[in-house]
Amino acid sequence: MGMLAQMGEGRSQAKKALKVSKRSALPPFLALDVMRKAGELSQAGEDIVHLEVGQPSSAAPKATSSALISALEQTPTHGYSVAFGVMGLRARLAQHYSDWYDVQPHTDNIAITVGSSTAFALAFMAAFDEGDKIALPTPGYPAYRNLMEGLGLEAVPLSAGPNQGWRPMLAEMESWEALPDGLMIASPSNPTGVVLSDSELAEICRWCDKKGVRLISDEIYHGLVYGCRAETALNYTKNAIVINSMSKYFSMTGWRIGWMILPDDLVSAVEKLAQNLFISAPTPNQIAAIAAFDCTDELEAHCQRYAQNREILMTGLPRQMIEGAAPCDGAFYLYADISHFSDDAVKFADSLLAREGVAVTPGVDFDPDNGHQYVRLSFSGRTQDMHEACKRIHQFVGDLSSNVAVKLAGF
Numbered sequence: 001m002g003m004l005a006q007m008g009e010g011r012s013q014a015k016k017a018l019k020v021s022k023r024s025a026l027p028p029f030l031a032l033d034v035m036r037k038a039g040e041l042s043q044a045g046e047d048i049v050h051l052e053v054g055q056p057s058s059a060a061p062k063a064t065s066s067a068l069i070s071a072l073e074q075t076p077t078h079g080y081s082v083a084f085g086v087m088g089l090r091a092r093l094a095q096h097y098s099d100w101y102d103v104q105p106h107t108d109n110i111a112i113t114v115g116s117s118t119a120f121a122l123a124f125m126a127a128f129d130e131g132d133k134i135a136l137p138t139p140g141y142p143a144y145r146n147l148m149e150g151l152g153l154e155a156v157p158l159s160a161g162p163n164q165g166w167r168p169m170l171a172e173m174e175s176w177e178a179l180p181d182g183l184m185i186a187s188p189s190n191p192t193g194v195v196l197s198d199s200e201l202a203e204i205c206r207w208c209d210k211k212g213v214r215l216i217s218d219e220i221y222h223g224l225v226y227g228c229r230a231e232t233a234l235n236y237t238k239n240a241i242v243i244n245s246m247s248k249y250f251s252m253t254g255w256r257i258g259w260m261i262l263p264d265d266l267v268s269a270v271e272k273l274a275q276n277l278f279i280s281a282p283t284p285n286q287i288a289a290i291a292a293f294d295c296t297d298e299l300e301a302h303c304q305r306y307a308q309n310r311e312i313l314m315t316g317l318p319r320q321m322i323e324g325a326a327p328c329d330g331a332f333y334l335y336a337d338i339s340h341f342s343d344d345a346v347k348f349a350d351s352l353l354a355r356e357g358v359a360v361t362p363g364v365d366f367d368p369d370n371g372h373q374y375v376r377l378s379f380s381g382r383t384q385d386m387h388e389a390c391k392r393i394h395q396f397v398g399d400l401s402s403n404v405a406v407k408l409a410g411f
């Protein structure tokens with residue numbers, strides 16, 4: 001019997017509406033929306049100062065470019081690597097942890113990923129089930145929350161705003177009816193620049209171990225600190241998932257190389273998920289990335305530029321924006337207070353871009369409830385841009401104060 005006959009010849013089935021998943025309703029990453037808008041203006045010939053994304057304006061270390069060329073010359077047909085990545089890079093990372101933190105992760109526990117962004121997806125999928133709750137210091141990096149939502153996890157905001165000295169408080173979680181299944185932290189933090197002290201980090205690790213809460217520690221801004229140091233969670237617990245990447249300190253955003261240091265109980269799960277999700281990170285880039293770890297002088301010079309840029313913003317921006325700003329001890333962001341001028345960060349950012357050509361990210365990207373009075377300025381760019389941004393922002397808030405733009409922007 002033919003298929004049509006089996007389905008009941010003559011009876012027609014109603015056409016279904018094409019499906020789009022519910023998870024596609026997840027919110028956009030506003031910083032990237034601003035980047036697109038600002039990029040279009042730049043392309044149209046407008047003179048735009050870009051402070052909207054955390055992307056170093058410096059090139060990848062010189063030695064990585066020559067390593068990439070020779071990797072391609074020596075083996076023109078680089079195929080996939082194993083899912084956890086080439087052993088040379090994993091071994092170099094193990095050495096890096098020994099050099100920087102005096103801790104020795106085994107190469108079996110190191111997984112190379114496609115940027116740290118896919119590492120989050122792997123961590124969330126490996127450690128949690130649909131409906132699980134993960135505490136998320138807020139304000140925080142929006143992709144954590146958006147991705148969790150997309151995966152059916154519940155991101156539970158953990159206050160880390162001005163009333164908490166911009167730091168997550170264990171006492172708040174203790175006061176919740178039920179403990180979360182996970183806690184995701186980032187130190188230094190994006191957007192606040194907060195760096196947890198060794199004792200704060202140790203306390204968080206101990207608390208998670210005691211309570212059975214899986215800790216995920218995003219350490220992507222390690223190396224970018226101003227007058228303090230950032231410790232790895234690996235030194236305080238064997239149960240955390242540690243995530244990092246070549247994107248920030250190493251100035252290699254577009255290379256899409258990140259990594260995870262995994263606790264033993266998640267190694268096999270993450271390997272299977274990585275095999276099925278992306279097979280492997282780009283192999284030539286993995287090989288070339290090894291060279292970056294020996295480029296300390298070049299990389300430290302970038303850090304000095306960020307420190308200089310930070311100083312220019314801290315001293316050159318309107319005083320009201322700095323007084324209520326987050327600490328900015330690490331990473332390359334200033335989470336600046338605009339409450340003196342506006343309580344609508346999206347309108348403020350739109351108007352600043354339209355009128356003065358300065359692209360910044362509205363605070364609601366990082367904190368949907370309380371981010372209306374903040375904007376994030378990235379100082380990962382060129383030093384001359386920081387001077388120019390200060391000049392233009394003074395002009396902008398001067399106009400706001402004299403009510404010219406207030407009318408135009410409808411504040």
Ligand SMILES: Cc1ncc(COP(=O)(O)O)c(C=O)c1O
Pocket residue numbers: 054114115116117118141186189190218220244245246247253257258
């Ligand atoms: C806190 C944080 N984690 C992760 C990422 C993503 O980085 P990657 O390029 O490694 O995917 C970013 C990018 O801005 C970030 O700010």
